[in-house]
Amino acid sequence: MYIKFCRSYGEDKKDEAKENLSSKLSVELEGEKGRPQLHFSKPSWWSVLLSLKCLANIWLMSSSSAKQTEANARLYRAGCILLTIMCLVLLLVVIVLSLKLQNGSHTDCPESEIPITPGHITPKSASPCNYEHCKDFFSSRSSIEAKHLGCRQCADGWLTFGRSCFFLSTYRLGWEQSQRNCTARGGSLAIITSREVQNFLSKEGNLKYWIGLRQKGNMWTWVNNTAIRESYWAGNAASGDCGILNSENQSDKNWIKAPCDAHTYFVCQLQF
Known part of the structure; x- marks a missing residue:
């Protein structure tokens, strides 16, 4: 009986152990079944198309960026070339104007x-x-x-001869008034210092004119206080303390004397 009981008890324990093991395994399997499992699905056609589209967009963006950069570089080079040409043109204009300013208008x-005078050589060209x-x-x-310098022109109504301008009045004044009139014009009564000036005034005038000649004491002097170097007194010079050029007579003897308060025409001279 005892042996049979032990055998049955042992078998029961074995069966119980097997059941426990099987139950434990089943629990563990169930636990493993309850855990979240990672599922790896195969890539779909939609995702492949999206990937290709993204790659195409990236390629297009890089290509357009390169084209834009190249276009900007071309514009920059064109601008540099244009500015260089403008600078060269301006430099050329400055050089030409400088040369013209230096040489004057020819x-x-x-x-x-x-003038053609003795000893003067006329240039061939x-x-x-x-x-x-x-x-x-x-x-x-x-x-x-x-007669004409060309470098300076006298005012209207004045005659140019040598380095002077001469004004022959068309109205009559006394000697003092005539001198003041010439001073107001920037000059003085005419001072005849050469035969050429004497001939010029005698030729241009056809009246009697006060000139800048006056007697002080026993000496005749010009209005600038210089003495007479050459005189052209007429044979019948009359009397008076002021000098007149009588252009109606020959130029070598046409100076006459007259009272300074007498009224006649006058000749002004402006030197430059």
Whole structure:
């Protein structure tokens, strides 16, 4: 009985152990079944298309960016070239204007304006007529009395001769009034210091004119207080303390004397 009981008890324990093991395994399997499982699905066609589209967009963006960069570079180069050309043109204009300013405006001096005097050599070709040329030309020929200098023109109503302008009045005043009138014009009564000036005034005038000649004591002097170097007194010079140029007579003897309060025409001279 005891042996049978033990055998049955042992078998029961074995069966119980098997059941426990099986139940434990089943619990563990159920626990494993209850855990979240990772499922890896195969890629769909939609995701593949999206990927390809993204890659295409990236390629297009990179291509357009490269094209835009190249276009900007071309515009930059074109702008640089344009600015360089403009700078060169402006530089050329500045150089041309500088040369013109340095040389002056050149025009050919008419031959009629160049005086022909003894010892003067007429140039074979027309020379450029500008201020510097005239200044150098006439300063080196101080003895030349030119009718037209060309470098400076006298005002309307004045005559140009040598380095002076002359005004022959058309109305009569006394000697003192005539001198004041000439002073108001910026000059004085005419001072005749050469035969050329004497001949010029005698030729241009056809009346009797006060000149800047006056007697002080026993000496005749000009209005600038210089003494007479050459005189052209007429044989019958009359009397008076002021000098008149009578252009109706020959130029070598046409100075006459007259009272200073007498009224006659006058000649003003403006030197430059």
